[in-house]
Every structure is written in structure tokens, then in C-alpha cells.
Amino acid sequence: MHTKTTILTLPEDELVYPGNRACAxxxxxxxxxxxLKALGKNTIIVVPPSCxxxxxxxxxxxxxxxxxxxxxxxxxxxxxxxxxxxxxxxxKKGINVVGWAxxxxxxxxxxxxxxxxxxxxxxxxxxxxxxxxYMNTGxxxxxxxxxxxxxxxxxxxxxxxxxxxxxxIMNAHRIPYVATCSAAYPLDLYDKIKKALTFEGVKxxxxxxxxxxxxxxxxxxxVKVGKLAVETGLYELYEVENSHVRLTGAxxxxxxxxxxxxxxxxxxxxxxxxxxxxxxxxxxxKEVNERWKDYFEILDDSDEETAD
Amino acid sequence: MQMIESGNVAAALGVKLSRAxxxxxxxxxxxxxLTEKLSEFIEAGDMSAEYIPVESEHSALAVCIASSSAxxxxxxxxxxxxxxxxxEQIHWASGARLPIVMCVVNRGVGAPWTVWNDHQxxxxxxxxxxxxxxxxxxxxxxDAVIKAYALAEEVMIPVMVCYDGYLxxxxxxxxxxPDVSLADSxxxxxxxxxxxxxxxxxxxxxxxxxDVRDDINGNRAHGYFEIRHLLQQDMIASMDALERIDxxxxxxxxxxxxxxxxxxxxxxxxxxxxxxxxLSYHLRDVVDNLRDEGISVGGMSIQLYRPFPxxxxxxxxxxxxxxxxxxxxxxxxYQGPVCSDIKSALYQHGRQNSHRPFVLNYILGLGGRxxxxxxxxxxxxxxxxxxxxxPDELRWIGLKx
Numbered sequence: 001m002h003t004k005t006t007i008l009t010l011p012e013d014e015l016v017y018p019g020n021r022a023c024a025x026x027x028x029x030x031x032x033x034x035x036l037k038a039l040g041k042n043t044i045i046v047v048p049p050s051c052x053x054x055x056x057x058x059x060x061x062x063x064x065x066x067x068x069x070x071x072x073x074x075x076x077x078x079x080x081x082x083x084x085x086x087x088x089x090x091x092k093k094g095i096n097v098v099g100w101a102x103x104x105x106x107x108x109x110x111x112x113x114x115x116x117x118x119x120x121x122x123x124x125x126x127x128x129x130x131x132x133x134y135m136n137t138g139x140x141x142x143x144x145x146x147x148x149x150x151x152x153x154x155x156x157x158x159x160x161x162x163x164x165x166x167x168x169i170m171n172a173h174r175i176p177y178v179a180t181c182s183a184a185y186p187l188d189l190y191d192k193i194k195k196a197l198t199f200e201g202v203k204x205x206x207x208x209x210x211x212x213x214x215x216x217x218x219x220x221x222x223v224k225v226g227k228l229a230v231e232t233g234l235y236e237l238y239e240v241e242n243s244h245v246r247l248t249g250a251x252x253x254x255x256x257x258x259x260x261x262x263x264x265x266x267x268x269x270x271x272x273x274x275x276x277x278x279x280x281x282x283x284x285x286k287e288v289n290e291r292w293k294d295y296f297e298i299l300d301d302s303d304e305e306t307a308d
Numbered sequence: 309m310q311m312i313e314s315g316n317v318a319a320a321l322g323v324k325l326s327r328a329x330x331x332x333x334x335x336x337x338x339x340x341x342l343t344e345k346l347s348e349f350i351e352a353g354d355m356s357a358e359y360i361p362v363e364s365e366h367s368a369l370a371v372c373i374a375s376s377s378a379x380x381x382x383x384x385x386x387x388x389x390x391x392x393x394x395x396e397q398i399h400w401a402s403g404a405r406l407p408i409v410m411c412v413v414n415r416g417v418g419a420p421w422t423v424w425n426d427h428q429x430x431x432x433x434x435x436x437x438x439x440x441x442x443x444x445x446x447x448x449x450x451d452a453v454i455k456a457y458a459l460a461e462e463v464m465i466p467v468m469v470c471y472d473g474y475l476x477x478x479x480x481x482x483x484x485x486p487d488v489s490l491a492d493s494x495x496x497x498x499x500x501x502x503x504x505x506x507x508x509x510x511x512x513x514x515x516x517x518x519d520v521r522d523d524i525n526g527n528r529a530h531g532y533f534e535i536r537h538l539l540q541q542d543m544i545a546s547m548d549a550l551e552r553i554d555x556x557x558x559x560x561x562x563x564x565x566x567x568x569x570x571x572x573x574x575x576x577x578x579x580x581x582x583x584x585x586x587l588s589y590h591l592r593d594v595v596d597n598l599r600d601e602g603i604s605v606g607g608m609s610i611q612l613y614r615p616f617p618x619x620x621x622x623x624x625x626x627x628x629x630x631x632x633x634x635x636x637x638x639x640x641x642y643q644g645p646v647c648s649d650i651k652s653a654l655y656q657h658g659r660q661n662s663h664r665p666f667v668l669n670y671i672l673g674l675g676g677r678x679x680x681x682x683x684x685x686x687x688x689x690x691x692x693x694x695x696x697x698x699p700d701e702l703r704w705i706g707l708k709x
Contacts, residue, residue: 041506042506043506044378044504044506046374053514053515054515056511056514057511057514057515058514058515058516058517058521059511059514059515059516059517059521059529060521060522060523060529061521061523061524062509062510062511062514064509064511065509066506066509067504067505067506067508067509067510067511067512068509068510068511068512068514069374069377069504069512069513070511070512070513070514070515071370071373071374071400071513072366072370072396072397072400074366074370075366075367075370075373075397077367078332078362078366078367078368078370078371078374079370079371079373079374080374081332081360081362081367081370081371081374082330082332082360082370082371082372082373082374082375082376082377082378082382083374083375083377083378083504085329085330085332085358085360085371085374085375085380086329086330086358086374086375086376086377086378086379086380086382086503087378088358089329089330089356089357089358089375089380090329090378090379090380095506112363112364112367113362113363113364113366113367113370115363116362116363116364116367119363120360120361
């Protein structure tokens with residue numbers, strides 16, 4: 001449907017002003033800037049409290065050239081529904097309605113209203129930028145914080161539970177389009193948002209979003225850390241289109257090359273994983289290997305089909 | 309057109325006549341027949357609105373907050389714990405200055421569970437920056453909904469229209485349905501000064517600072533403190549607005565004239581019994597009985613609870629010897645909220661007139677405990693005869709302890 005967007009074909013119009021209030025090296029800055037390019041001017045955005053609230057600026061100065069509605073933490077998706085209701089009642093057509101929330105606002109406090117909107121089939125895009133914790137309040141654990149990560153409220157033992165798989169939860173609602181992205185692959189993100197907008201119903205995009213102060217790495221390495229998550233196979237880029245799943249972009253290439261980087265490279269690049277022992281890292285390596293073995297088998301099967 | 313229907317249907321007809329454009333609701337007893345009726349109007353094609361069956365009350369008001377921010381006339385309704393589940397959003401709606409109207413079908417609050425009527429739910433939302441109107445009967449419900457939109461959209465403050473669960477919501481009474489074309493002329497379509505629009509981007513409800521701040525053009529913008537001050541100023545000014553709207557309503561429909569309080573046989577009354585909602589009409593029977601016995605007593609209901617019509621209340625109670633406040637809500641650890649507010653209104657007034665009537669406070673009907681006319685009669689009679697010497701303590705009617 002789409003030809004792949006390149007740095008040469010990416011729209012030049014900026015909808016995020018430079019000099020916003022995000023931290024140095026914040027990958028949300030990349031994702032938001034590119035994401036808004038994909039959404040275009042004819043968009044209304046809903047934002048719950050999160051790092052994005054800060055990025056967007058303090059009254060009366062705003063960093064976003066889009067109408068933006070700040071809402072309570074739990075209500076992003078319901079507010080998006082309300083906007084759609086008003087636009088329909090007032091016969092305003094062709095306006096994208098987008099909820100853009102952090103991982104807490106999506107996987108934890110925002111999940112109920114998001115699930116309700118999915119079940120109703122309301123026609124908006126929901127974007128979760130996943131920096132894997134409550135970064136805006138000082139790096140506390142969230143539902144999507146990964147196993148073993150040190151946070152402000154898992155300060156000694158690290159998080160003892162696995163990351164909540166929000167895209168899978170969203171997919172269980174049988175919404176028409178679910179995709180995972182990484183801020184480290186902005187063109188892939190751009191194309192997926194563009195594609196998402198072509199579907200009717202709730203569309204869900206999950207963006208892995210490295211956070212230098214929260215994850216413990218030098219701000220200049222945000223893209224590098226984001227890429228390592230994908231290249232080690234810890235975080236897959238994929239899309240689910242009307243229940244059909246496929247790996248995409250860099251993850252698809254990894255599958256084809258059958259070559260993952262060791263997960264240790266990712267964990268050792270961030271101080272939040274400082275307490276992970278070599279054994280724990282090895283355990284996570286095994287889990288990644290098992291998961292990717294399945295992908296390789298799918299590939300083998302499809303190769304055989306092609307050969308037939 | 310006259311109709312005999314339930315209070316919930318009266319409310320639904322008021323919403324229909326107000327041409328609400330977005331309706332979001334979550335079921336809770338005893339509100340359900342109201343929102344069911346609205347969904348029926350819409351599905352039958354008798355009403356043009358978006359009906360959004362949300363998954364919680366928190367989301368119901370979230371929908372209305374967003375739809376109102378995008379320029380649509382918005383409505384929701386709830387009761388009891390549903391209202392409390394909205395609490396965060398209730399503050400948000402008034403802080404964002406959105407002209408949402410919400411019916412609160414009054415019900416007691418858990419724990420323990422009760423589904424029956426009292427006023428604890430809406431009274432506990434007194435300090436949220438919403439206008440609160442209480443209806444005494446079905447006619448007042450339907451009229452109040454229409455007036456509420458006119459008021460909300462003039463002063464840009466959301467309005468709760470509160471009425472008693474079951475006692476009004478589920479009982480049948482005759483009422484007049486305002487004529488559609490008259491209602492349309494009374495309440496023209498909502499035209500917001502600003503609503504979310506890609507052609508004119510704005511960032512609404514963003515983070516504010518403790519102090520004022522200049523925008524990029526050097527123009528001074530309000531800080532949080534100024535924004536809150538303006539809400540208070542506009543709340544107070546909304547009393548004048550309501551008076552004008554009520555007067556206009558009376559001109560068009562021939563009903564109204566008591567936007568703040570409703571007095572009954574108070575002209576020469578030495579004692580005045582105060583109640584809210586259906587209780588105030590219940591008290592009228594008792595007033596009649598006592599009048600027959602030669603006791604100089606009248607009744608008063610509070611129609612507008614926030615903003616509190618302190619001048620009208622003080623004026624109405626001027627010169628009486630005693631005030632007896634009957635309440636279906638309680639500020640635990642002190643007294644009934646209406647009693648406190650009346651005392652506060654009288655304080656300034658009493659200072660000017662060196663007049664301090666006694667004020668007695670009765671708590672009754674919590675969780676739907678039956679309010680027996682004889683009990684009201686006994687309590688009011690006793691208060692009128694021994695009131696000045698009665699100790700200042702909370703009294704409970706119908707308590708079986």
C-alpha cells in the first residue's frame with residue numbers, strides 16, 4: 001500500500017516547536033516529532049499526565065502546533081471517544097483523533113477506558129510511548145517496566161515481575177491494527193502511523209522509547225539503546241493487521257538474517273540493569289532464543305511454501 | 309403538553325428538549341431509567357445525539373469533558389458511588405470551565421451499600437466548583453434541565469441538577485412538557501467562544517505555574533491562583549445570571565420565579581423549617597398542620613445550593629425566631645452541611661440586625677430510612693415550642709438505637 005518513507009520523502013513541516021521541555025536525549029522527542037508529521041495538521045490530540053505533558057510546555061506557552069486536550073490520567077481513551085462524539089454531532093469530518101499516553105497511562109491506570117473504547121470500536125488512534133516506567137514522577141515501576149530493572153520503588157531488588165504485554169492485550173480486543181515501533185526507527189514509526197490511520201476503529205501503536213535518566217545511559221545513546229533492544233530480539237517490531245501478525249522493519253531483517261545480538265549488550269548498556277547477574281541475563285537470553293526459534297520456524301515454513 | 313410520568317422521564321425529556329448532542333452514561337440505580345430513556349429516544353430517531361455507553365462513570369464524564377471541549381452540548385447522569393467515582397473528573401470539568409449538565413439522582417453512599425435516597429452523594433461534591441440545583445418535583449426537574457444549559461453556557465460553569473432517587477425519580481406525577489419551538493427559542497444551539505479545532509490550535513488544561521507568566525508575545529497570562537479566583541467570581545455572578553434566566557423562563561413558559569429558594573407560608577412565620585428536594589414539600593403538610601394549631605411556622609426549600617444564595621437565604625429568614633433545618637446529608641464530625649451554610653449566611657445578616665434566631669438541625673432519611681410525617685410533625689412542633697432553650701446538638705429523626 002505505502003512505499004516506504006525515507007529521510008528524503010519525510011514531510012518537512014514540523015508540528016513540534018524546537019526547544020521543548022523534554023530531557024536531553026529523550027526519545028519521546030523523536031517519536032512525537034515524527035509521529036505528528038505522520039498525523040498531520042488535521043488532528044486533535046488527547047494527552048494524559050505524562051512526560052508528554054511536560055514536553056508540550058507550561059501555560060501559556062505550548063510546544064505543539066496541534067489542538068491538544070490535557071485530560072485526567074485514566075481517561076485518555078474515553079476523552080478521545082468524547083472528541084469523536086462531538087465531531088460527529090457537529091458534522092466535522094476528516095479530523096484525526098489521537099490519544100498519546102505513556103506506559104502508565106496505557107497499561108496501568110488508562111487500561112480500563114482504553115479497553116472500553118476498543119470494545120465500542122471507536123475510530124481513533126491510541127499511541128503508547130513506552131519508556132518503561134513512571135519517568136515523569138521520578139522513575140517508579142509501571143506495568144511495562146521489564147524484569148530486573150531498578151526503579152525508584154524497586155530500588156534494591158529490581159522489578160520482580162515481567163513486563164506487561166500491552167500490544168497482546170490490545171490485540172485480544174480484535175481491533176483492526178496493532179503495531180509495535182521504536183523511537184530508534186522513526187521512519188518505520190512514521191509509516192505505521194500512516195497505515196494505522198487507514199483503518200476504522202481503535203488502532204494501537206506501541207513505541208519503545210528509551211529514557212536516558214530513567215534507564216541510566218548517556219543522552220547521546222538514546223537511539224543506540226533503542227536499536228539494541230530490537231537487535232538483541234528483546235523487543236520485536238511487528239504489526240497485526242486484522243489479526244494477521246508479521247514482523248516488520250529491523251525485526252524482519254533480523255529474522256531473515258537469523259542473527260541476533262546477545263541480550264547482554266542491551267542490559268549492560270544501562271545502569272537500571274546493574275543488579276542483573278550473568279545467570280539472570282543468560283536466563284533472559286534463553287527466553288529470547290525460544291521466542292525467536294518460533295519466528296525462524298515460521299520463516300522455514302513459509303520458505304517451504306514458497307519452494308512448493 | 310401535560311404528561312404523567314416518572315421524574316427520570318421528566319429529566320430525559322428535558323435533555324431531549326435541550327438538544328444535548330453528546331450523552332455518555334454508565335448504569336447505576338436509580339439513574340438508569342433516565343439514560344435508558346435517552347438511548348431509546350436516540351435509537352428511535354426521536355433525538356439526534358451521540359449516545360456513548362461507557363465502561364465507567366469516570367469515563368462518562370471524560371467523554372463529556374472532551375465533547376464539551378470540542379463544542380458539543382453534553383450530558384451525563386449518575387447517582388451515589390457513580391458520582392463519587394467521577395470525583396476527579398467533576399473538579400476537572402469545572403476547572404476547564406465546561407458547560408456540562410449532569411443529573412444526579414440522589415442516593416445514599418456505601419459502605420455499606422444502600423440504593424435508597426439521601427443527599428450525601430451530591431452534598432459531598434459541594435466544593436467542586438459546580439453549580440448545584442435541587443428540584444422538588446417533576447416539573448422542576450424538566451424545567452431545571454433546560455435552565456441549567458442556559459445557565460451553564462452563559463457562565464461557563466457546569467451544572468448538577470439533583471433530585472431525589474425513587475421519591476422523585478421513580479414516582480409518577482403530572483407535569484407540563486415545554487413546547488419544542490419555545491424551548492428552542494429559549495435555549496439556542498451552543499456556540500462556544502473556543503472549541504478544539506485544528507484550524508485554531510490550542511493546548512487546553514495544560515500545566516500552570518504558581519505565578520502569572522507571559523506568553524510568547526509578552527502578554528500576561530493567568531496563573532493557577534487567578535484561574536481559581538475567576539471561578540469563584542463567576543460562581544457568585546452566576547446567581548444574577550440564574551435570576552435573569554429564570555425570569556426569562558417564566559416569561560416564556562409561565563413557570564418559575566424562585567430560582568434560589570422556595571418559601572411556603574413564611575411571610576409572618578416565627579419559625580421556618582428548611583429542607584431540600586421532596587422533603588421540603590413533605591414539610592409543607594406539617595407546616596399546614598401546625599398552622600392549624602396556631603403555631604406560626606413556614607417552610608423553605610433551597611433550590612440553588614452552590615453558589616449558596618446567602619443574601620436570599622438571610623433575607624427570607626430575616627425576623628424569624630427559629631430555623632429548623634432537616635437534612636438528608638451530614639458532614640461527619642460536625643453537622644448537616646445546609647445547617648452550617650445557613651448559620652454562616654445569618655452571621656453577617658444577624659450582625660447588621662442584632663438578630664440571632666436559634667438554629668436546630670435534624671438528620672433524617674439517610675439510606676432511605678422512611679420519613680414519617682408524624683415524626684416530622686413532632687420534631688417541628690417540639691422545636692417551635694422549646695427551640696430557644698434546646699441544646700445545640702444534632703438531632704436524629706427515626707433512629708432506632
